[in-house]
Amino acid sequence: MAQAAFEEVVEDFEFLDDWEDRYRMVIEMGKALPPLDDALKVAAKKVDGCASQVWLHITPKDGVFHFQGESDAMIVQGLIALLHKLYDGLPISEVTAVEAREELGRLGLHDHLSAQRSNGLRSMIERIRLEAQNQV
Template sequence: MAQAAFEEVVEDFEFLEDWEDRYRMVIDMGKALTPLDDALKVPATKVDGCASQVWLHMTPANGTFHFQGESDAMIVQGLIALLHKLYDGLDMSEVAAVNAREELSRLGLHDHLSAQRSNGLRAMIERIQKEANA
């Protein structure tokens, strides 16, 4: 089961019938994220496998998973926001149990993202899973 914040997104997506409106919502969510500090945009936080520039900075604290991210592409920034709603604030042990592909499929994203965006999203999920398991 996804977090309440992600469930709200699922509900909002069900309300919006037009994919342009859904894309706009994802982009707006990305714009609302706090920008990543430039000092954190380093090779260690860069996500390989994304067509655009993507950085994810994980900050687990007291057994709770937190992360920040940023991209130079608006739609990818929105995808980071979706992942943030899916993962941020979970117990570290819960992160590995999240089936992100299944949760995101509830939004119908796979059918509306390019192959490059889908590959980038997969790379971000893999990085999150890897960092949480470390």
């Protein structure tokens, strides 16, 4: 089961008939994320497998998973925002149980992302899961 913040996105998507409107919504979500500090844009935080530049900064605290992220591509920044709504604030022990592909599939993303974007999204999810496993 996804977090309430992600469920809100699912509900919002249901009201948008046109994929272009959904695409714009994802981009707007990305624009709303706070920027990642430039000092955190280092190789160790960079996600391999993404066509664009992507950095994820994982900051678990008191058993709760938190992260920030940034990309140089608007749609990828929006995908980071979706992942943020899906994972941020979960108990660390629950992060790996999230079926991200299935949850994101509820938005119809798989049909509308290029192969490169899908691979990048998969790489971000793998990084999040790996980081959570290392924290347990």
